[in-house]
Amino acid sequence: MKILILKKKIIINIIVITCLLFLFLVVFYLTSSKFTSIQTIYPLNFSKDIQYDLTGDGVKDTIETIDGQNQIDFNIKSLDKDYYLSKQINNKILFTINNHWSPKVFIHDISRDSIPEIIIQGSKNNKSVNYIFSWDKKKFSLISSTNKNILGILDCKNTKTPQCYSISSSEGISSLNSFMLINDNILDTTSENPTVPSLDSVTSFINLIEIPYNLDETPDIFTTSINSDELSLLWNLDKDNFSYTFQNAFFYDYEWNNSGEPTAIKWRLSFEKNKLKGSINDKSEFVILVDVVKSNSSYKISSIQKSK
Numbered sequence: 001m002k003i004l005i006l007k008k009k010i011i012i013n014i015i016v017i018t019c020l021l022f023l024f025l026v027v028f029y030l031t032s033s034k035f036t037s038i039q040t041i042y043p044l045n046f047s048k049d050i051q052y053d054l055t056g057d058g059v060k061d062t063i064e065t066i067d068g069q070n071q072i073d074f075n076i077k078s079l080d081k082d083y084y085l086s087k088q089i090n091n092k093i094l095f096t097i098n099n100h101w102s103p104k105v106f107i108h109d110i111s112r113d114s115i116p117e118i119i120i121q122g123s124k125n126n127k128s129v130n131y132i133f134s135w136d137k138k139k140f141s142l143i144s145s146t147n148k149n150i151l152g153i154l155d156c157k158n159t160k161t162p163q164c165y166s167i168s169s170s171e172g173i174s175s176l177n178s179f180m181l182i183n184d185n186i187l188d189t190t191s192e193n194p195t196v197p198s199l200d201s202v203t204s205f206i207n208l209i210e211i212p213y214n215l216d217e218t219p220d221i222f223t224t225s226i227n228s229d230e231l232s233l234l235w236n237l238d239k240d241n242f243s244y245t246f247q248n249a250f251f252y253d254y255e256w257n258n259s260g261e262p263t264a265i266k267w268r269l270s271f272e273k274n275k276l277k278g279s280i281n282d283k284s285e286f287v288i289l290v291d292v293v294k295s296n297s298s299y300k301i302s303s304i305q306k307s308k
């Protein structure tokens, strides 16, 4: 009898330990890098109130767009003070007005000091221009500005320090530049980053949108599992009536493997859509959101969606 009770105790213990182990594994799996929360980085929607704490004091600030005479400025209201970002630029003009290429604001903490950086991408006199601003406790100072039309952040939300990339689509990979922000100082990391993962597939995709006709076969840049409805976007561009010209792109990674390589990267691609037989000003912005995933050793496009 005593032996039977003892055996029962052991069995109960084993069951409890197994359950705990199982629970631990589930929690570990869900919190492992693959499942860390994905914070998407979308351009701010200025039709809504834009309130963010941009100075790190716990009080929300308001960022607003100011349309002036042929120019667009941004103002941040913080504790009843106005900070016009154009004041930090040499000729005091951030962007010029362009209906099909308006500036987009992204907010992300690149320096990892819990005060977000302000990344603004747009155009000045029909040419690409980007700025990164950072709160220096007195003002929003200009950290970086570039005319390159591809901008992105990798190691965006993992345990490493985020890196900012800029590339010119016309000059290609030789124009690649990268840096980190350490204590609000730029640390150039260009020599350590010879390429951007997924760039090749996305460049092919951009070419696919830009060519003035439809290809009979798509190049090998898509995953086999890509949704056919999404892929049909390519054949619905109505290239008999419209042309598409790449304007700029923003990318960031949101999943990583155990060796820290990005396994999923999101791209926002902006094109100028031009009506071929319309008037000269018949242009609009056409935006496609692309997800690229690492499959085996290459990066393939797993999703394409027209941005609303």
Ligand SMILES: [Ca+2]
Pocket (backbone or CB within 6 Å): 052, 053, 054, 055, 056, 057, 058, 059, 060, 061, 078
């Ligand atoms: Ca604040």
